[in-house]
Amino acid sequence: MLRNKQKAVGPANMPRLTVLAGLLAAMMPLQAYAFKIDTGSTDWDVNWDNTVSYNLGMRANGIDPMIGNNPNFDDGDYKFNHAGDIITNRLSILSELTAAYQGYVGFRLSGSAWKDFAYGSGDATNPGVFAPGITYRSLASYPNATYSSFTNRYYVQGAQLLDGFAFYNTQVADRAIYLKAGQFTEYWGNSLLSPSQGISFAQGATDGIKALNSPGTTTKELLLPRPQVSMTAQVTPQVAVSGQYALGWTYSRLPTGGTYLEANDAAAQGPSYLVIPTAKAAVLVPQGESIKPSQIDNNFGLKVSWTPTFMEGAMGFYFRRLDEVAPWILTNWKGGVPTDYHLSYNRGVQLIGYSLDTTLGSVSVGFEASYRHNTALATALSPAIANQTEGAKGNVFNIVTNAIVPLSKSPLWQTGTLTAEIGYTHLLSVTQNAQLFNGVGYSACPSNNKWNGCSTKDYVGAGIVFQPQWLQVFPGVDLSMPTTVTGGVWGNNPINPGSAGGAQGFFQYSIGLQALIRQKTTITLSYIGYHAHVNTTSVTPSGLPYNNTGNGLIDLNDRPWVSLALQSSF
Template sequence: MSSANLIGGRLVIGLAAALACGGVLQAKEFGTGNPDLSLRWDNTLRYNLGVRAEERERALANNATYDESDSKFDRGDVVTNRLDLMSEFELAYQQYHGFRVSAAAWYDQAYADGDVETAEGNVFYPGAFPGPSTPSYRGGEYSGFTKRYHRGVSGELLDAFAFTRFNLGDVPVSLRAGRHTVYWGSGLLIAGHAISYSQAPLDGRKAVSNPGTETREIFLPLTQLSAQAQVTDRLSVAAQYFFEWDTTRAPEGGTYLASADIALEGPNQLPVAPGFVRPLIDPLTPGDSGNWGVMGTYSLDFLHSDIGLYYREFDDYNPWGLQVGGNFARYVYADNVRLYGLSWSAGPVLGGGSVGVDLSYRQNTSLISSNFSSVDNQGARGDTWHLVVNGLWLLPRTDFFDTGNVIAEMAYSHVQRVTDRKELFKGEGYSGCPTGQDKEWGCATRNYVGVAFSFAPQWLGVFPGWNISAPMSFDYGVSGNAATGGGSEGKYSYKIGIKGTLDERYDVTLAYIGYGSPRKYADIPSVGKTVVGGAGDIGLSDRNWISLTLSTAF
């Protein structure tokens, strides 16, 4: 074992012991001697152990697009053995003025071995070139980026902003400046179609590993200036302007939960045939400044509801797609997207719950493209409608549980028109959708419908100091493939878990997590292999796993 791995292993053992013992490190709210000045330091320590629960599907491993991520771990192998530390510090004067800083650190012993695993004699499908496996990493070893974010030991700064509140005449105004997040609209679970779409880059690694996580919990902070003013008792207005751009994150190719081997920032080459690769060069990204938005909400007496209006201009944080040239490949991101939004929320209604609606119209938005123009690096663009409807209920006491909550959400999208590069649009009826293929092979449709559910019944005082809950979630693409990439027909993920909380401080969660997408199989007689293709995250279709998580706040 290398010295780095030995140190990392000791770190895992030491922090796990601290977590198990509890109280080794204590939370502190520091006394300042000034009743107007408060200083707080909070920490959360989290340990996650995950084990692969499914056998590898041979047809997936035979496909060169998925073999690395599928071949890294066998059934029963530990796929994550990770410790995370989150630290948050806040200094406030009279609760209205101050600054906040948060940071994270991590180490995952499951990736101590940085070698990339490939399947022998896989097939480049649909080209169907058989041959020796060629990894998406030079030298068959994870890049520094992948090692940093999936193994560690590493860390990063998250929030870092100053805040203040003052009165402008009779109008209270709140300001925040620095790295933070702002979340608008009523969307809860389906990020790709809410008004909050691309209002911040998303932590896709967290979202994939924990289905059912609310969108606002996977927002990543960026440097910006945001303001909110309570103009009247009923009218509130807000605005934000960004000074930083960064990409949404995803599990990197060759790691367990990667949907494809070349996702997203870690891999450094694209295999195109046995022994032939194109280097993955730096992505084509927008500049740091230029994203901004304004909004206003008005409170109505009707059903104690609020109505909101929104306008945003942004460069997309989600990749448009992979541009493949004659001697390179790179990810491309769309700029100059405009969003018009209308939201409505009300509660309590329908048995004491709350309901929310997001309706948005995107102009000049990116559409799924077969490739990108070599002249201006642009793919297909168009105008699209998006609708999200949801409800949230706190559960009453019944004979089966004491309390809990349930969330249900539906999303719909519609392509109004394709405005640019129609020949590149990978949609049914367009030339970007290969001859003989349709939505089952990943081509977009004009309409898409998806649903998501979260259900968490809770039992209080089951044992002294213990509350027990059973968090469950499920999301499913009901119909069509979203032209903007926000879901596909038949794609699903789910989580079934049991969670115990001791003294409202220590959490233990055991969960089974699964994924799936419809798959199309084809036999390649020349090499005697069956390979698979299709729509959605088909690479995750055999990656079900069991997760045990321990966490405590101190």
């Protein structure tokens, strides 16, 4: 599939687009089949696609008391507290309508709706006692054990508009011009598995819920559409210029507290509480109002693509101004006591980038380098600033390199793909609010220990997606074994949210068996797990031990699960 590469038709004429399309087709559990609508005119091409998905997930391990006794992890752990509990029972539909007139003007609409029958009972907590006279229930992250509207929408039942845009393709002086306006995703650069390190950083909000549920999901698949306009002009046969201007902003969807896969019980985009344990009791800190950028805030990007005749591949040169989509978690303080915690989003980051993609034999190779000015850095819950509207900021340098390798026929498989990516981040300087930077050698991280989650100046992350395939194992049935591992190899990411977004020793992994039936329906059985390094333990005032600090999402160590997913299109 990847050996017979052709020049891609469209903006920038980049060969790597063909290879990436092949990779995504291999990694996606379903091929799209269009239902053509007869308009009675040969000028119109109208397609309506529908994809129905069902996912049944089961908890593989019981609760580890060292996690369930932590008052900031118990809500998520006790929501489904026994091995064998159904943690997701989700039915969803994706509907897509595309119409084109004579191939040069048209529109696209898409939306999805879902219902998860496993989440109907609301929040749950440890049934025990945290301190004399203080139950875990009284420290619950959600008031009255009721989920926020955000959690209800994205975990219980909801719907959303995805794409909603019009396009127009034309020529000026025999040079192609491509225009789009509306709500859609725009994705620049070559990074596949490194959302925080790539040139596409914050080009759209990302679905963090999906990222934890499906390890190895590509960055492009995690992006959420946003209102914007874009244009690409083919200036010469080798050079194309692209521009993007955002007409709206939205935040990334965090894995929400009180659900099975979470970062922390308090990580809720809606009313919730953060628990700060003390020697005799606990401080319950309410969530305050978020600080968000304006909807239209001069977010734009410029890109020059060059496909030189002397090489098989392309280079890209980028400049972007952006507002970030992942929040700082900040606190306001009075008399040494936090009065609230709140989410705040960084504005006005400047990014300069370079990308190169080429082929070495049958292997597609990608490279990126980017510099970000005043990007958000990992920020600690520190009283160093009484009223906090922004967290730590700084300048970082990122490198991402990857390879897509087609698997040749062997005694173990017939075909397939192997994708590997390495991302490197170097902190050049801390430019603002250094007293809040959660980094080794800074006052906001008094332990000065990366194994407690302190960020380091250098971070290396990596990801591997291995998918061998066996064709026509049964009549009309192809089998594959999608296997993924992503995580931190060295150091902790200084980019916000720090070790929660990339930490040494924190890995997500999955292994599965997938059947593609008549190129239309898939059935996938997967085991999905997580591993983070635990560094210190504590004891509650009632004498219960619990894991206190570590590196990465330590609360997920007892939450591996088994997924059975079915998907079909019509």
